[in-house]
Amino acid sequence: MTTTPTAPDAADTAAVRRAISSTPRPPRPGPLSAALTFGWRGMLKVKHVPEQLLDVTVTPVMFLLMFTYLFGGAIAGSTSAYLDYTLPGLLVMSVLFTTVYSGVSLNTDLTKGVVDRFRSLPIWRPAPLLGSLLGDSVRYVIAGTVIIVVGVALGYRPDAGVAGALASLALVVVFSFGLSWVFCVLGLLLRTPNAVMNAGFMGIFPLTFLSNVFVDPATLPGPLQAFVEVNPISVLATACRSLMAGEPDGTAIVVSLVVAAALALVFLPLTTRLYRGR
Template sequence: MSAATSGTDAADTAAVRRAIASTARPPRPGPLSAALTFGWRGMLKVKHVPEQLLDVTVTPVMFLLMFTYLFGGAIAGSTSAYLDYTLPGLLVMSVLFTTVYAGISLNTDLTKGVVDRFRSLPIWRPAPLLGSLLGDSVRYAIAGTVVIVVGVVLGYRPDAGVAGALAALAMVVVFSFGLSWVFCVLGLLLRSPNAVMNAGFMGIFPLTFLSNVFVDPATLPGPLQAFVEVNPISILATACRSLMDGTPDAVAILVSLAVAAGLAAVFLPLTTRLYRSR
């Protein structure tokens, strides 16, 4: 009985080998195809764990309502006037806060051994990194859309209409894509997702609040005003305000795009190098 079973197993193994040998090897996936596949992986993670969308839906609404109705009357004299000023800035803040999770997600994959499995695949090496950030860009767009829609419900009306709102949203998403590489470096350097989250928010919080998101820099003390005016987040908020008001500020737009490109140019290769060595 045992000999018969062994003979059957050997025959089956030989049949499988013949089938594999006679089948053409599938083509190796290209860089774009691999990156898009990993981007879709990020979307599937949200599908199976919808709670991941809380930070891009509930948190932006909370910030918008809290700052508008708590500080609007004291700062601008009325909530409607303050909403007109602060909504483009809150759009920037809400989306930029979401970029921290790019590093958290990468660190989680690294600590759980998922990255080691990706390295064993015959794919373009940076595909998991690029694909993950492409998937995160969808989250950035969702967060920005939530802020704009809630703002419109509260009474905000961009002078440039839908086109201006979409242009501002696209500007923030592009900037966030560049900034995400910074947090990916943190995700590869630090030991745990909690450490990445703490370090990320320790960096993004001061830069966001020391900007023109909430108040006009002209009302600030001299040294603080000088810092706020050169803060990249202030420049990005100014670019978004100009796009939504229908009077594009070319300097602010170009500087924001240049900062995004510079962040990607510096931290993308660094992330790739760390990814290969970890």
């Protein structure tokens, strides 16, 4: 014998509604809370896939050892002298290379449909973008710390001590945060993560090697020297050298901060607009 289910009567429906309405509605997360939550999401991704830290641990060490011991004697006459010159520049290079992965990560979320889920949440729209870059900033700190620690182990001693090293690292992280918005735009415009990575490194490689990271611009031909001196990466490297030497170059520091702010002011709104349209 089968029974036909009956619809709930009005009393049961009213009881259910009273039970639901008696539960206080959770408050909507604020912009800062939402951004920090997505930043923590980035940290959890690293926790579950530790291989993501290879680019901020192994790669910086490889660059430092390779350039110091392969080219130090030929360029500066000794590896110790070249280490004193190039370590602040390698700090800049290692952290800036890491910014490319901000665009790669964003494009990966887009292609996998994760961004569509974020859009359905009752949160501040730019929170996933801002939170992702806040999480990436931790990666920048790790990459810079690795370079400084390994450099000290190899014999590098900043004249300004720990304070100078921390000031240089902070300046590089701020600059990288501004630059990462450029690669976020690439992540929203290009179709695949590999395309974002290739385009990003095609831009960052020439700017890095055509700078004063590895050689003194005075040894370069006139036109190339002129370009190197106005290259923002050269200015940033000069600022870091001055901070580590205990003789801060105010002009270079201010220019680096202005460039970082300009990049953020231009590309942050553009990134947000493209993000809403995807």
